[in-house]
Ligand code: FES
């Protein structure tokens with residue numbers, strides 16, 4: 054089969070890329086489009102370092118064929134926040150020592166963000182379950198779990214503050 | 223086990239402003255927002271892609287190697303074999319910033335010349351326009367072998383007539399300790415306890431597979447951007463490339479996990495060769511499978527203890543035999559073995575000791591550094607032996623240890639005096655007490671508790687004459703810059719330096735920029751290994767910052783008309799102590815110093831103690847700068863129907879001397895614990911006939927977020943370490959007691975001991991069958 058042009062929206066930016074049929078979304082994001090925050094830890098679906106949010110769901114991008122993602126909306130870690138304006142999950146990870154070497158971190162942050170979108174008040178067991186596909190060799194996961202709990206608290210507080218503001222308007 | 227925490231001796235640690243606080247690390251936010259660029263994240267233009275052609279047999283002569291078709295493939299820029307290299311020498315011995323130490327016989331081949339000795343040994347290199355073309359070129363390389371007899375078991379490899387990998391007897395290193403009179407000590411014993419324990423391979427499984435990119439710059443310097451624990455490898459690489467040392471630059475990156483696996487040379491030597499051969503930028507990144515095949519492993523060991531003890535729990539003699547499997551090449555096996563030898567009896571005072579150890583070559587994957595460097599393996603053995611001795615004489619396992627613990631001022635078995643606090647009772651009682659009452663047995667589950675105490679060195683072997691350099695400078699706006707060769711593996715190596723500078727110069731962490739791990743622009747700081755960076759580079763940074771502080775205080779003392787001792791620096795200001803209204807912005811003080819030509823930058827070198835080698839016959843002499851002490855305790859439940867083991871509780875207590883950043887210390891302890899628990903309970907590389915059976919992350923299972931509960935961390939601070947502000951090292955020691963604690967807990971649950979790790983369900987069921995305790 055010939056290569057074909059596919060369309061992706063990544064972190065709000067529209068992209069077109071000429072893609073061979075056998076290439077993974079991970080390959081296209083990293084090597085063709087330059088999203089090197091999406092990490093390659095195994096290319097087999099075993100480690101979660103390549104996790105992105107694809108049309109609202111956290112997936113291992115190494116297991117998705119790029120052609121299947123035609124027209125998709127993709128969010129990677131760099132799409133969630135920046136050094137100046139980090140996302141609450143990114144901030145909590147930094148504050149609580151949840152990133153050591155940091156190689157698992159972009160995937161871990163993305164999985165945590167997807168969890169909190171679905172379940173703003175996760176229990177510890179639910180957090181561990183949601184992150185069980187993201188391997189981390191450095192932290193032993195304790196500080197990561199605490200960071201997700203802290204982010205959840207902060208996000209809920211921020212949201213209720215926003216709601217209160219809206220009501221008074 | 224009912225134990226209450228032993229009260230701590232009174233320690234007066236000064237309250238500091240930055241040091242001792244769980245501050246956000248300087249590298250943290252960049253990592254969490256995905257801004258940090260790792261070694262595999264650079265894609266320069268005009269790039270070539272490198273690949274490695276590897277041996278598929280464990281031992282053989284290369285009869286025919288034909289790369290002509292690969293070379294002829296369009297899009298292939300070069301194919302290199304051993305014959306194309308100027309010098310095919312791969313230095314595997316200890317790199318050092320004060321001069322490479324190379325034991326004779328420790329060099330290996332960069333690419334196999336005529337013999338391959340393990341599966342995965344590199345034979346040829348390819349660089350091509352795309353990764354797919356490079357892979358295609360690998361498939362076009364033709365090779366034929368004459369297989370040679372292979373040997374995989376170190377005990378067999380030592381026998382006369384075994385296949386020779388390392389002539390004459392495959393023994394790559396031996397050490398011995400002889401102290402006191404073992405025969406007399408054994409004769410004085412009431413009971414002699416003998417056991418043999420074995421521990422397996424362990425794969426580092428860092429999340430970042432080895433990667434890098436190389437190019438030749440406008441000066442003719444070969445640049446290699448790579449994830450490495452050792453910038454100083456540029457010296458050995460220049461040797462292999464046949465270029466002067468100042469024509470080879472290692473630009474380290476943030477390392478996506480090292481744990482010892484990026485201590486030896488990995489991709490960087492291939493990158494250098496390919497860039498030199500092609501004159502173009504080259505990228506080389508291992509897949510996960512290639513990473514597992516290509517880099518070192520933790521050494522498997524077989525350790526036999528014979529211990530004499532009196533009825534009242536006094537150890538009268540210890541005889542220990544230690545054998546490690548070095549795999550096909552030497553690498554750091556001799557030094558790893560030295561660590562195992564020096565710590566073979568653990569944190570106990572034993573007057574009559576004999577330790578005999580050997581590391582033996584086989585046609586297995588090669589073994590080298592892994593967090594703990596030979597200390598965890600012997601801890602698994604000596605702590606199980608202590609429990610077995612306690613059982614033999616009917617004594618409580620803690621009480622037996624307490625009666626034999628080594629103390630400050632005592633001599634180790636290698637005759638080195640302990641000069642810092644040895645808080646073994648303090649740490650062990652706290653770890654055990656933290657478990658609380660045992661969970662009752664339920665259904666087919668039997669619950670057990672166990673613990674392990676340890677001592678472990680930090681800092682390099684003192685006869686290697688270790689040094690570290692760091693440069694600190696103040697800018698005119700009052701911000702600070704640090705330059706230090708330190709590789710950062712994720713343990714917070716560089717952030718600790720910033721925290722020290724912040725303390726000494728009163729500059730906020732956010733106003734400090736650090737350049738690090740670059741052989742061209744940062745002064746060499748030595749390796750990020752041996753739990754040495756905080757000790758060595760922390761002290762060098764402290765020295766440099768203190769020298770600048772002295773100049774600032776001297777100038778400020780003239781300004782305030784006060785003695786220098788009356789002035790302090792904090793929050794970007796200089797002020798008179800007790801009179802904060804008398805203050806000056808740091809930037810103004812810097813300007814005053816600059817206008818008088820007072821130095822605002824300093825390059826400092828810190829030297830560890832330099833000693834001579836130990837006595838080769840008796841093993842007596844100083845080996846390490848200092849030691850860390852601690853313990854871990856765990857509770858497990860073993861399913862006597864299925865053999866499955868659940869970890870219910872875990873608590874670790876270590877005396878870290880002084881926690882520069884308690885959050886980072888806690889992270890080290892939790893991470894080390896998790897790797898140690900994984901080693902005991904689940905990690906199994908399954909090496910058969912030299913072939914790794916668990917060669918991917920779906921087969922080699924490491925702990926996930928769901929496998930273990932969090933380890934409760936208890937940090938003690940005796941303030942007595944030789945690191946900055948009294949710090950000791952914790953990076954590697956955090957691993958050491960975990961696996962032995964698990965082994966003891968499982969034996970406690972089952973009433974029978976399994977002498978081999980990992981504690982798989984099969985082994986549990988076999989042990990239960992033997993004793994008729996299997997249920998169901
Ligand atoms: S790289 Fe996709 S799961 Fe590991």
Ligand code: FES
Pocket residue numbers: 151152153154155156157158188189190191192429478479712
């Ligand atoms: S922080 Fe290193 S793998 Fe998670």
